[in-house]
Amino acid sequence: MAGQYLPSKAGWDAIAMSPEIQAACMAVAAEGKAFAESISPRSDDDEGTPYAESFEVNPKAITEGFRFNPRVGAELRNTAPHAAAVEWGNKQRPSADRVIGRTEDFLTGGGA
Numbered sequence: 001m002a003g004q005y006l007p008s009k010a011g012w013d014a015i016a017m018s019p020e021i022q023a024a025c026m027a028v029a030a031e032g033k034a035f036a037e038s039i040s041p042r043s044d045d046d047e048g049t050p051y052a053e054s055f056e057v058n059p060k061a062i063t064e065g066f067r068f069n070p071r072v073g074a075e076l077r078n079t080a081p082h083a084a085a086v087e088w089g090n091k092q093r094p095s096a097d098r099v100i101g102r103t104e105d106f107l108t109g110g111g112a
């Protein structure tokens with residue numbers, strides 16, 4: 001006799017917000033942090049905030065696309081004031097290093 005699977009919305013919502021899933025997300029983000037630090041540009045200039053040392057990983061509730069059913073996640077970000085210039089470039093720094101973009105590629109298997 002074949003059974004029928006009836007998914008439980010409450011059960012899936014509980015899994016999506018569970019500490020175990022949060023821990024898995026944080027572990028992946030920590031792996032991304034290590035990679036991002038390893039490919040970050042470094043400067044001999046001691047002024048300002050070192051970019052490579054300004055990464056942080058934080059837990060996050062993801063609501064985009066899950067308006068009524070939030071999910072746990074993790075955020076990898078760089079808090080250096082010049083992080084956008086390192087990622088995208090600007091007039092003073094015409095070349096973009098794309099550290100976060102390359103880290104995303106690394107984490108998703110898209111190449112580095």
